[in-house]
Amino acid sequence: MTDNIILVGPMGAGKTTIGKRLAKHLHRPFVDVDEVIEKRLGVTIQTIFDTEGESGFREREKNILNDILNENNNAVIATGGGCVLTEDCRRMIVCQRLIIHIDVSLETQYQRLRLDKKRPILQGGNLREKLKLLREQRHQIYSSIADMYLLTDKKSFRQIARLVSSQLSPQS
Numbered sequence: 731m732t733d734n735i736i737l738v739g740p741m742g743a744g745k746t747t748i749g750k751r752l753a754k755h756l757h758r759p760f761v762d763v764d765e766v767i768e769k770r771l772g773v774t775i776q777t778i779f780d781t782e783g784e785s786g787f788r789e790r791e792k793n794i795l796n797d798i799l800n801e802n803n804n805a806v807i808a809t810g811g812g813c814v815l816t817e818d819c820r821r822m823i824v825c826q827r828l829i830i831h832i833d834v835s836l837e838t839q840y841q842r843l844r845l846d847k848k849r850p851i852l853q854g855g856n857l858r859e860k861l862k863l864l865r866e867q868r869h870q871i872y873s874s875i876a877d878m879y880l881l882t883d884k885k886s887f888r889q890i891a892r893l894v895s896s897q898l899s900p901q902s
């Protein structure tokens with residue numbers, strides 16, 4: 731069993747922001763799966779979707795998650811919102827030490843993402859409807875693999891850090 735902490739949850743929930751702060755607080759490295767994908771391939775996620783479609787992106791996401799998990803043993807790792815859709819990714823994630831479902835209310839999510847241009851699956855159409863549908867499709871998947879649930883809208887980072895530390899302490 732590794733000591734990695736994995737953050738799963740919807741787009742705009744704050745996985746990257748919280749992950750960075752948490753990593754600093756816990757003196758661990760921080761890794762963002764989407765950032766590694768873009769760095770290794772030298773193109774944006776939008777370009778991968780444009781050239782290879784969502785299935786091509788999911789394949790790349792799976793391979794890079796596998797590499798990241800092989801290369802890290804005590805990191806805080808933020809995954810993309812759709813990573814858990816891939817069965818192999820779920821299988822890799824559930825072997826890690828602590829899986830945190832970072833969640834956000836639909837309204838806060840909408841406010842954070844309404845001007846977003848970087849997330850291919852949110853472009854075009856009615857954003858509120860899309861976010862609602864994605865939540866219906868994915869919420870249960872996040873819940874089913876997570877050890878811990880954090881609705882972040884109304885929590886301070888201090889509260890979040892305390893909750894995470896208490897989850898880690900019994901085994902460390």
Ligand code: S3P
Binds near residue numbers: 745809
């Ligand atoms: C996606 C979420 C994004 C990114 C890609 C697809 C999704 O990551 O991986 O645009 O399907 O939910 P964030 O959750 O970090 O925005």
